[in-house]
Amino acid sequence: MKAFGCHVVRAEEPASPTADESAVLTSIIDFIGEGDQLVVTRLEHLARSTRSVLDVIDRLEERGASLFVVEAQLSSEGAEGRALRAALEAVSAVEPAWIARRRKGAPAAEEIKALQDAGVGPVEIARRLGVSRMTVWRKLRALEAS
Known part of the structure; x- marks a missing residue:
């Protein structure tokens, strides 16, 4: 430099x-x-x-x-x-919003769960967080399994 x-x-x-x-x-x-x-x-x-x-x-x-x-x-x-x-x-x-999101790191499962608990559906959660619906479903399933 x-x-x-x-x-x-x-x-x-x-x-x-x-x-x-x-x-x-x-x-x-x-x-x-x-x-x-x-x-x-x-x-x-x-x-x-x-x-x-x-x-x-x-x-x-x-x-x-x-x-x-x-x-x-x-x-x-x-x-x-x-x-x-x-x-x-x-x-x-x-x-796409998910590119910037991916570079920052994927959303935590707890963040997804909190939105679900607030009555937000999986499709809307995916849109708000800039991730795929599959990511939302995967993280919710992992929380249920634990």
Whole structure:
């Protein structure tokens, strides 16, 4: 990263499957200033879903900063940035909710059971949690068996 002109370099272990956003990324965004650029090696190292990437770009822009992705040679600045945002928004619009959910981790059986106890049907539970109906049925059966 120093070879790309980065003055401050932060690295972290791979995020846990249930982490929404890393503490390192949060501190970087809190610290970053106008005219600064957040440099990441790969876009998927920034966030777990396309919507989350867009949220990070929004937060950077609020602070007057930008994003640069080394591997793809992409920047969030200028015309290239507008094209990047348009592409990410298009992907985000069609990205199924379960993709982002899967990256965060499957719902706990207790979460599914609580919704069922509240009178929510399996199909609606699956829709709310962004998982398949089979996942809901499997987790409910496992709870009944235990």
